[in-house]
Each structure stands twice: as structure tokens, then as C-alpha cells.
Amino acid sequence: MQPMPAHRRPKLSDAAGVSAGGGDDRLSALPDDLLIHILLKLQDAPVAARTSVLARRWRRVWALLPELHFPDGTDSDGIRAALAVHDAPAISLLSVAAIKATPESVAAWLPIDACRLSGVLDFRNRGTMDETSAASPLKLPCFQNATKVVLDLDSIGLTLPPSGIFTRLAELVLTSIHLHGPCSISDVVSSSRCPSLQRLVVSSVKGLDKFTIHSESLLELVLSGLPGLHQLNVVALALKDLAVRGCFTDALNRGQHIANISAPQLVTLDWKSSYDPSSVQLGEMAHLQQLTTQYLIVYGQYVFSAHNRHCLMLLQRFDHIRRLVLYLVYAPLQVNGRFLMEEMTNFPNITSLTLNVVACSHSFGASSFHVLSMSSGVRELEIRLVDLPSEHEALASVCQSGCICAEPSNWETKELVLHCLKEVVISGLRGTEHELAFVKRLFNWTTVLKRMTVNFRVSMTESKAKELRQQLLSFSRPRICMKFLQHGKACSFD
Template sequence: METSGGDGEVSGKRAKPSSDNAGGGEEDRISALPDDVLVHILLRLLTPEAARTSALSRRWRRVWTLLPELRFLYTQDCRQIRAALEAHEASLRCLFVGIRDAAPDSVAAWLPAAAAARRISGHLVFHNIERGNNAQEEAEERGAFALPCLERATTASLHLGLLGLAVPPAGVFARLTELSLTCVGIHGPGKLGHAVSSPRCPCLRKLTVSDAWGLDNLVIHSDSLQQVKLEDLHGLRQLTIVASALKDLDVTRCFMNNRKQLVASISAPQLVTLVWDDLYDPSFVHLGEMEHLQSLWPFFFLVYGEDSLLHNHACLSLVRRFKTIHSLTLALHYFWEIDDFDYLMEDMTMLPDITFFKLVVSANGHAFGASAFHVLRMCSGIRRLMLSFLAPTNVEVKLPFVYPVCLFISCLIMT
């Protein structure tokens, strides 16, 4: 509310100092501050701590309910979360909930309250830290909670820690632009692919699904998706993506342990970056036209092994699909013991015309010069080279090239 003084100037109305402050002696100048300043102060506290300030005086009783963000850091009492959401009055630009070893009913106690009044207008982050080690057995035993329709949320990141997620069969996530599901078991009655497709997620631009069970068939039709990352989808047999605006696609370890009746069909004519760190065979993986593709990362190549390895066949089959590619990332992997295996680099006879080449080497203590130079001799047109080493190693690189190459060596020590 604003008032006008006699000189015509407009000044904000400030709350009068509370007469029931706890000190009873000195003037309570903090309580005299405007609501927006007090809210800014309380934003520095976790929500349970901010809510306790309501006991200070009548002036503070409802200030915390005006917070635009609520944060619960690994609380043990989910009833506390629901009570806070029901008492809260403002729209939420961020709701963060962290729980340790949550059960489905504990999540169901507060998540519907966050969605019921369309309260979340920004980001929802839920992180459950699990204690179990038998991932799939744990996911099946724990049961599932229903995902409510988040009508106003713009992003949702759910790390469920082996909890099951029941996908709603109806409802529109009208403003959702990003969705991330990690460590989750997918349950019916709805299908995840239908839920993230354009009719129900018209604004979704980025989708990440990682370490998930229960997705044997994933079908996505979207006009808005620009980035899709699918990683460790255990049991996936069929994948269909029709996305006219898709720019980046990452499929990693989704088909490795499930090699029967596999079908993958990708229609993404605007695709720029493709990471297919997985089995590939043109007989069951149909990638469609990719005229705009600039960056490719195929399955890793085993330097030593047995003939007809699926890894190497997948790598070479995908690379041979392209005559020219701006950026290629190729990973060479060595087993710890290689004495009883064949040298397989001779199977690699050609690479596309490349401008930027990233060679990733996991040498595991072995000399890798011969395999590296076997690859580099096929890359006469590169202008930039990056070498990444995924194990500690002493490296000396000499390039006998007669043409200019910008060489950038990046050593990554993986622990």
C-alpha cells in the first residue's frame, strides 16, 4: 500500500515496530522492515528454520509463508513438508525437498499438496538418498507413488532413489520445459512416452531419464523437444522418437544387456549432436535422415578382444554411415589383461572426413601408441585434435604430421 505526503512525494508504508517483541527493552528495528526485506532475510534459512521465526512476534507470524522458495534438506518428517505447503500463501518459484530413504507413502503425503493449488510456478527438485544396493529388487519392493500433474511448474528434477513412479494417464504439464528422472522404477497406468509427448507437455525442451526400470517400450512424439538424454534404461526393447526440433540426442547403455527383439527408430531431421554409446546395428536401429549432424560419439572400440565383438561392430557400423562429420569422438578401451586376446585395430580401415577429432583412451597401463597412430593416420584432414586419457598414465606424444594441426591434450584422471 502507498500513501502520499503533503509535498506530493510517494513513500512505501512501513510496518510499525511490534509492541510484543521478545526483548521488551530495545526497539525492534528488524521487525519494522518491509515484508520484502524480511522475506529476503528468511531466504537464507532452510524452511523449517524460517518457519520457527513465526514464534518471535505477531509481526513475524506469517512472513515465512510469503517466501518464494521452500527448502527442506534431508528431513525425516514428511508431515512437516505437507504442513508447510498447506500453510504457505505465495507462489513458489522453487521447491527443494531432500529425504533419506523415503517410502512411497511419505512422498505421497506432500507432493500432491504442492501440485493441488498449482502452487509451484518454477522449479521442483526432489532428491531421495537410497541405502540399498540391490537396485532392481529394491525398486520392485518399495512400491510407487503417483506423479501429480504439475500444471504450472517449469522444471522438475526427480532423483527418486529406487522409488517407483506411477505415471498419470491424463493431465497436461502446460509450462514444463525440463524434466529429469533418475534412479526410478516406472509404473502405470499411464506411459512415460505419452506423458512427455507434445499433447501433454507442449513446452518440453529437455528430457533426461537415467537409471530407470520398467520402460520396455518408450515412444515419444514431440514438436518442442530439443535435448534428450537416455541413460541406463534397464529392460528397454523398443525406442521410438519423432521430434522435429530435436538438436541433441544421447543414448547410453540402454540396449547392452537386452539384445533380443530390439527396435529403435529415430526421426530427428534437425539433429546436430548424436551420442550413441550403445549397441548399433542398422538392421534394428533406424536413424533416419540427419543432414545437419555435426558431432558424433559412437560406442567404444576394444583394442584387444575376440573377433566379431558387438562393441566394435556397433562402433564401426555407425561411423561408416557418415562420409563427413565435423566432430568425431572415438573411445579406445584396453582390458587389464590382453595376452590371450587378438589385436583388433586392423578391423578399423576408414573414418569419415573430420575437422575436430577427440580420441579418448582407456589404456589401463598398456602402451597405446600403435592403436592411437593407427587411427590418426586415417585422419589427414583434421584441424584440431584432443586426446583424453581415462586412466593415470605418463604420456609422450609425437606427431609426424606435415600439415598444421592444433593439438590440445586433456588428461582426465577418473577415480
């Protein structure tokens, strides 16, 4: 910690080291810098302020803290009062966790912080807001010296500053905000006003139908939960990572959305939104190493087939990708449904494949076989067996005898040679009949496999894990190194 400038230190009593009660107080005899270090450990600005009752020596020490943390439900008047008497030359971190804050209550303290913040502002609001709060927006000041701003407002309305430059801002995160004009987010985040911006996250933001960014510094851009977005333009020559998730939904329903991406240095692309080459222009991406697509529905009717087509068109956009991440999802199976994976007829050349399988206790052998049959040159394979989120568990259908997931059954006997596959990682293994049947076939398909790592399901008992270990070892070959993990640690079966 840098020493506190002498001219900023409070005037302390000549009797420092003597408590208000007159007894010895060795703690108070410590230098300011060390006392400040102690108070920072409290992680709570109101508690730190209450140490002023200990002795005269402590009365102003808390006001020199470079970091201020206000926990859940701290009164806005208390925040404003604390900032008003705060005596440090700069604030390196201001963290506020509010409950049902209103634009008026935030406006009482936010401008005080703007001029002295030289580091991070992290403001998160919780509690359902009424329409009045969204309609009377908070005016965001320009944080000229801030390096990071995180605003999670739970639908509080927000207007962005029409002027000023965020000179040092490297990271901006906007979540659950209702944007109001006249200044658009496009005006603020481009290089002319954010010359140092490297990471931008815009998530679940209302009032955003068009977004344009021209940035020379941006390295990572995440756009998620923006169904109303129908026009996206990105010109970012240094951009390395781009994620576009859950966007364009409303525009897709109207039959139109337009995206133009110019990011020639892009390394990873996570595109979990609709894609059509006639309306989405991705530009030249010669350096792309990893692609994550929208999920594929394995069985279903025509409506699911139309959904899958967006993913398949995106795959056709690329000839070669080092790593591909696919999601295979088993929606509620229908009697009249059909196997949709056969519509996937070509694949980019890949060396590493990650399959996130949401099988809902169904057999995932046919779908995985189909993907692997078009990825015979893959060297690394990761299979993640994923459960539905708890709020969607009711959608899972029960796998019964004669279930459609058993079709087509030729994957159980048809030959497949994965002549380059050397390493396999399987996560979330429960040891079901369907899982073991697939793993057994996987060993038969490989010819040069060297390592397989199995991460058992977290809730699995040690006895069950030991039993599964013996079964999997019986499938393996002597030259394959088998490793078993639970909770991220090697299993011990002594």
C-alpha cells in the same frame, strides 16, 4: 524480486519494529520483501520457520517465501505442515532431499504442492528401498504450471497421471524410478500433454521396455541405463541433441531391438548403445555436427571384436561429421589377444577429433596412430588421457616388458602427414614414457601445427610439471605456440 501483493501479506502488529521483549529491533522494521530476501539466503525452510520465535513481526514472514528448501532427512509430516500453512500465492521452487522416503510419506505432501507450484520441483530420495516400496507406487499428480520437475526416487515405484496437461513443463528428469501402469511415459511426454517440453532425461528407470515420443518442442533427449528397453520410436522435428547410453542390453541378448529416430534437425548424437543398421533406423540427419560412439576395445579376443563391430557400423553410417568423439579402451590384456583396431578400415571425413584414451598405463601409440592415419584431414585434435573409475581399477593390468601393447610397432617408424592439423589439446598428461613417445611422434607428423595446449594431471607436483615442460618444448618447433595448464590455470615456473 517482485513486490509481494499487499492483499497476500500477513497482518502485522502496529508495533512492528518492536521485539517481543520490548527492545528496539531495527531488522524487524524492514519491509516484508527485504525480510523475505534475507530468509531466502538461509536455503533451509525449517530454519527459516524457526525465525518466527524472534518477534511477532517474524511469525508469518517465512510463510511468504517463494522458495522452500527441505534438507536431508526432513520429516514428511513437517513438509506437509509447512506447505499447509504456506501463504505465498505461488511456489517458484520446492526442493526436498529425503532419506528412505516411502510412497505413503511422499503422498502426504506432494498433492499440496501440485496446485501452487509455478516453477521447479526437485525431489531426491536416498536410501535402499525394499520391494514393498516399489510395489506400492507413488501417484504423481499433474503439475500444470511447473516449468521443471526432477524426480530421483531411488527405486520408489511411480505411476504417472492418466490425465491433465503439463502446460508449462519445459524440463523433466526421471532417475532411479520403477514405473507402473496403466499410464505409460510415452503418453505423458508427447506434445499432446507436454506441449512446452524441451529437455527430457530418463535414466536408470525400471519397467520401461517400449518408449515412443512425438514432440514438436523437444530439443534434448537423454536415455541412459535402460537395459530392458527394446523398442524406441522418436519423432521430434526440433530435436538438437540426442543421447542413448547403455540401452537395449537385454534385447540384444535375445537377438532383437528396434529403434526408429526421426530428428532431421539433430546436431549432436551420443550413441553408446549397440547399433546395427538392420534394427536401428536413424533417418535423415543432414545437420549433424558431432557424433560420440560406443567405446572401442583396442586388444582382445573375438568377443571384443564383436563388441567393436557395433561402433564401426555406426561410423560407416556417416560420410562427413565435423566433430567425432571416440573412446579407446585397453581392457585387461590377454596373452592370446590381438590388435583389434585393424578392423577399422574406413572413417567419415572429420575436421575435429577427440580421443578419450583409457590406456591403464599401456602404450596407446599404435591405436592412436591407426585412428589418425584415417583422419589425415583433421584440423583440431584433443586427446584426453582418462583413468579407470576407482571401482574398476582392479581390472587394469600391469604393462611389462614384451607386453602386447607394443604391437604393432610400425607406428614408431611409419610416416604419417597430418597436413591440416593446426591445434592440439592434451589433457591428463602424467609424463610416462609411453605418453612422451607419442607426443614426440605427433610433432613429427604435423606440418602446419600452430598451437598445443597441455593440461597436466591434477596431482602432478610443480617440479615435475616444470621438468615435463622442458621436455615437451624440446620436441616442439619455434613457430608452435605452447601453453601449459594445471588445475585449469596457466602454469607459473618462476
